[in-house]
Amino acid sequence: MSIYSKVMVAIDLTEEAPQVLGKALEVSKAHGAELMLVHVVEPVGYAYGGDIPMDLSELQDQLDKAAHEQLQAYGDQYGISKENQVVTVGRPESEIHRLAKEQGVDLVIVGSHGRRGIQLLLGSTANGVLHGSECDVLAVRIN
Template identity: 75%
Template sequence: MAVYQKLLVAIDLTEEAPLVLDKAMAIAKVHAAEVALVHVVEPVGYAYGGDIPMDLTELQDQLDKAAREQLQAYGEKHGITSDNQIVVVGRPESEIHRLSEELNTDLIVVGSHGRKGFQLLLGSTANGVLHGAKCDVLAVRIDT
């Protein structure tokens, strides 16, 4: 059985985030592992195709601030230190892979909606994380 020393828990700050975090914290407790909590804010330009001729800096800053506040609340609730509460801007899969390597984690925990058919072919964050990770990945199934 693998012994995990450091977990990277990637949450999307939706109502399902506590399910993913609770599962990760249970694993961390069993292994006496350190937990790093991350949320990746996608650049606002991605959502609009990057073709909007306006400055979106203020909107991006507001999204970043809101994410930090939510992550801090989860971190405080679960005893995760502030230096292990990470908000970054970028593509979720890429940033999760980068952070996992940077922090030397041995387990990444993400939520998965268990999509099928065309939705599966289109991909998901969990699928993207799984296929590029250099450590174990636990996809916590979220029934929708």
């Protein structure tokens, strides 16, 4: 029996996403694990601190739609079923923790940019996922 039966890969839909996805696919295949693809859209209000008195719902809807389209394209390209493709809205660290717990995930895979200084090894999202996770976390170094 394998250590991992359900693996979640959380991507940010940047040009580096294929590096993280490729590694996640290798790990899930090596363990015969189900692979779940996740992207968290941050609420538009977070970017502006909620200080702008305007309706941002249309912009949020556009971001959600674009995220669903991009995630579906990656899902199709990497052979990940629609039921294992999730786009959610919220703070990335907390949404990843919530989904991992709800879905019974054994391993969460995230990308890491290998920052210097305070965030020496991990980016802020990868660091947040690592420190609050109830399961193993693999940080894939992005070149």
